[in-house]
Amino acid sequence: MDDTPSRAPLTQPSFAPPVASRRPVVTTHHHVKLVDNYGWLRAENWQDVMRDPALLDPEIRAYLEAENAYTEAVLAPTKPLQEALFSEMKARLKPDDSGVPSPDGAFDYFSDFVAGGQYPRLCRQPRGGGEIQVLLDGNVEAAGKPYWDLGAKAHSPDHKLLAYSVDEKGSELYTIRIRDLATGQDLPDVLADTRGEIVWANDSQTIFFIRLDDNHRPLFVHRHRLGTPETDDALVYAEEDTGFYVSLNKTLSSKFILIDVHDHQTSEVRLIDADAPTGDALLVTPRVTGHEYQVSHHGDRLILTTNSGGAEDFRICSTPITARGLDNWTELVAHKPGRLIIDTVVFANHLVRLEREDSLPRIIVRVLSDGAEHAIAFDEDAYALGMSDGYEFDTTTLRFTYSSMTTPAETFDYDLVTRDRVLRKRQEIPSGHNPGDYVTRRVLAPASDGETVPVSLLYRRDTPLDGSAPLFLYGYGSYGISIPASFSSARLSLVDRGFIFAIAHIRGGKDKGYRWYKDGKHEKKLNTFTDFIAAGEHLVRQGLTQRGRIVANGGSAGGMLMGVVANLAPELFLGIIADVPFVDVLNTMLDKDLPLTPPEWPEWGNPIESERDFAIIRSYSPYDNVEAKRYPHIFAYGGLTDPRVTYWEPAKWIAKMRALNTSDNLVLLKTNMEAGHGGASGRFERLREVALDYAFALEVAGLANAAVPSPKA
Incomplete structure (x- = not known):
């Protein structure tokens, strides 16, 4: 007996469906x-x-x-x-929704939506409150365009400039521009056909970005000095194996720019001193098929989340910056089969990891000085958890989000020392x-x-x-x-x-x-x-x-x-x-x-x-x-x-x-x-x-x- 449901009673159009010609x-x-x-x-x-x-x-x-x-x-x-x-x-979206401000230096940075707005505004205000400055209004930028996507955005370390990338076709070819936050005007610097990622050096005059090859693959890391022609941009790193992609990041400590080369099972990381952006890119440890690792920085050491040594679900290690090779890595957090370490954030005094076991996530806080650990606990049977490292390294505040399929997202600031949590935002459902x-x-x-x-x-x-x-x-x-x-x-x-x-x-x-x-x-x-x-x-x-x-x-x-x-x-x-x-x-x-x-x-x-x-x-x-x-x-x-x-x-x-x-x-x-x-x-x-x-x-x-x-x- 065929119990396949019959077609729903939709009105048939007056013409037959398209038939693509067969051309073997x-x-x-x-x-x-x-x-x-x-x-x-x-x-x-x-x-x-x-x-x-x-x-x-x-x-x-x-x-x-x-x-x-x-x-x-x-x-x-x-x-x-x-x-x-x-x-x-x-109606379930708050028309004038706003993100929780993230502190950095003298400012709190955040994004928001205005009522009726399709696109976010990037904003800041003096730390702790004050007059809001709109750095970039996506609704203005996207006006009259059928497609507009804001990729990366990064303010300069001196807080005077905003670098941002935009894709106007949906093809993930981003154009990078630099905005003077005092005047609200973009500088003449325009970097087209990039991957969209942007990382500032600490001089607030140098940015690192990625270009794609003719087949749309992100393989080339470039360095651009503001005010110089695009033809003067230096090629910092070129990946020759088209089976690998390149991405950019920066350690929370602001010490290193990270060049991460990876496929789906292997990674390799290089470091550039963010205070010396024209310096060499230093290899952490060479790629070995199947070895994945991520790099953070703390003092005179690197903190590495790695699957080396048979740690299928990852472990956390430490190594001196001056002795980066795998042989020098010492274990901080041992591997436990079935407990997957998803992400790590290294602060000045704490190491925080997001892990998952039996398909449920949890956050573990570790004191770097003595190794003491505690977990941030939750009650529901099925839920989602995420954490943010923000902008600041020397802080005792961790921001995390919690939701379940019935519970709208809640954003908390958690004190890593006192273990107090403060609800900063609960997702509003206006209807x-x-x-x-x-x-x-x-x-x-x-x-x-x-x-x-x-x-x-x-x-x-x-x-x-x-x-x-x-x-x-x-x-x-x-x-x-x-x-x-x-x-x-x-x-x-x-x-x-x-x-x-x-x-x-x-x-x-x-x-x-x-x-x-x-x-x-x-x-x-x-x-x-x-x-x-x-x-x-x-x-x-x-x-x-x-x-x-x-x-x-x-x-x-x-x-x-x-x-x-x-x-x-x-x-x-x-x-x-x-x-x-x-x-x-x-x-x-x-x-x-x-x-x-x-x-x-x-x-x-x-x-x-x-x-x-x-x-x-x-x-x-x-x-x-x-x-x-x-x-x-x-x-x-x-x-x-x-x-x-x-x-x-x-x-x-x-x-x-x-x-x-x-x-x-x-x-x-x-x-x-x-x-x-x-x-x-x-x-x-x-x-x-x-x-x-x-x-x-x-x-x-x-x-x-x-x-x-x-x-x-």
Whole structure:
């Protein structure tokens, strides 16, 4: 018996869906012939399109616009629902919201939003209060532009200048400018086509930044002296291995500028004395495949978070600055299997670490002088935790944020000595929110190999748990990224209409330690997909929902997850929403010229060099495994200038799926022709994209007209 849900009763447009022509591109790898019927959708001049979308081939543009028109027509009946969802979500955002000020010297720095503003303002005021100075108003800067994204921003050590970077196309090509904070005017210095990161030397006249190569890879560290021509910028470091990326940072002590070279499993750090910016970059310890380390500074020593010595879940070590090599590292915090050290902050007198064990985070404070430790405790069953190092090194104040799926974010200042915590801000929900109306809890779903997959749940307390409710199941599961069980005001619009919302903390993330990541990458990647399916099946067995009542969602590498589970278990899902989905995995990993391909080989494997890796990726690559079967409702979203997941991946996938799908379920594609990987840039415009996703889910679940209860007093 076929229990695949029939298509929701949406009004059909007056025209048929677009049909992409089949133009076979045939290649052979490891004696295997690959036929790509839709390879023509990949623009040959994609590098140019990133910089100027108008250069897209007219035929490709016409096809993408036809898909957009079809999606618009099919989803036209949901327009009132989209507007209702958008209005609800917008009403939950404080119109004139402001961040908690961070002290630095004589000033407190913060960002805020003005009522009706889409973009943040960067502000400061005298420390402890006083007249607010607006350093940069994003609403003014973005006026008249279809896309505007503020990248990095950094005030100079003498507080006279603001360096900031902006992307106006969504292609993650940032232009750096320097603003004189006394006059409010930008200096003549303009640095185009950068990664966007900015680090000041201590002289307040020198900045370090990163340029990209022709294939959009951040490989070159440059030094710019204010007032000098761009042609005089010095090349400080050039990475020759295109499988590695370069990033910049600065120690909290302000002593060193850090050049961090890394892929997904190996790192290498160099130091530049921030007081001598023209000096040499000193290597901490050479890269060794599989060794990851992060560097902080304290006095005459470096503090290193490292997985050396078999410390899979990391340990913390110390070494003299003058004897940086690995042989000189001495242990401060030992490795404990299953307790993953996520982040460390080194202050003048304390070392603070954020760690996770059994998928729950905690903060540990260590006194550097005697090694005494204590934990900052929390009570809920599933929650999210983050900490900030701020600007100041010699302080006893740690700032951290706490939230859960029912509790809006709370920002605390914590005294590392007295252990007092002061609530500095609680996220306001202007339209009202009562945490008691909702339930959050965690369940463990058994996987086929005996592992248990944590699943975080959110639902209204009055939602019937008899299997009748639809389930919205979110997953990611790649690069060691863990999805926190944090608060989202937007998702309340789904839950209030009867959905159960679930996050599957599947392998490929680090939710249960570094082992959890290793068990979901490369040769073990299949675990990521089967864990997600196991989570859905378990929630069905628990009577929370039914097969064919689950709407799955994931983006980027999580979009790849969506494509795989659509192929492996289509009958489990009512619908699948794939945001900027990495679905053409095999072709992308075979193209060494694409921006992310070489750095991604440690994650997925190198199908160019390895026949085994080729076979593994080919076995699950969503695009390569679409076949004639009854698929659930599919909604894919792409960005024309996306350098991470190129627009043609979802376009090709949808073209092939529409040709082979044997059900009458919806197969839809929307390409944002003015944005990239992150979607729309304004805080309200982003909500329109979420509203579209949620309207699709509610429509196919038959809840488009569900009543929305008001928060209880």
